[in-house]
Amino acid sequence: MGVMVGVLVWVFQNGNLSGLLGFTATGTLESSIPILMFCIVYGLSMAVAVLVDAVLIRGVLLPAFVRLAGSANWWAPRSLRRVHERFGISEAAPPVERRLATTPWTSGVTLLWADPLTAATAAGRAAGAASSES
Structure with a gap:
């Protein structure tokens, strides 16, 4: 964020690269530009965080961990196993009578x-x- 503000001041306020970009520097910045920059940077950072979460963690790391952990993935604590036994809850489907x-x-x-x-x-x-x- 600080680099973006620095580049804005260097280019648009001080007039550096004005000939290359084709504008005349006024010596000031619009007061809403830093706020809009913050909103854009925040939105992009959220998009990157969601992308990393969706692709890297849920798409790559979690399936790899489930594969490595094997049957330990489906371990239930003793108290939960008692509840399962009491109410007849099972991981396996009940046999189907045909x-x-x-x-x-x-x-x-x-x-x-x-x-x-x-x-x-x-x-x-x-x-x-x-x-x-x-």
């Missing part, structure tokens, strides 16, 4: 259910419909 189910609303068409909840719901509806017919 079976053929016939439902009364499909007109005898046999469907393959891949979702156990949907299959159980359909089986419950079929059982309820069969018991209401009796």
